[in-house]
Amino acid sequence: MNSIGEACNDLKKEYDACFNMWFSDHFLKGNTDESMCAPLFKVYQQCVKKAMKEQKIDLQEVSKDILGGKHEKKVENS
Template sequence: MADSLAPACTPLKQEYDSCFNMWFESYLEPTLTNASESQRKAHYARKAEEFEAKCGKVYAEYQSCLHGAVKEKGIEPLLQQAREEHPLREPLPPASPPKTK
């Protein structure tokens, strides 16, 4: 794993990366191909809760450390400019399957 933007944040980054990787592996395990839409939504809601319970605290600590480093390095105005020039948008809804005749 790579070091953090700020050396002081690297231990938190490594802890978060490890937590996320373990959680994400379990997130990908179940096959939901035959699940209904409500089953999929319930599954992903449980996984979001699981992420928050397992990794949420260290993620918040790491983000707080990074925020301080970004301010200290004077990068904040550049990030704001990038957000204004290229804002994140909501993902498009999944395409409907083609209708059969």
């Protein structure tokens, strides 16, 4: 599955692979330490946020309008 940002696809795949392993082998077994995929997540995130900005996708606005703000505090600024 691709990212919205084409440039992020490779980063996403790497991160996803890491996350899936972490999720089943660590997280579900009680190890909640996130550091394993953190570096991959960070670069992937930066790429995605840039892509979202470029494509003018604003999740914050959405949350406000549709969810009535109930998730606002969770929304990360793009």
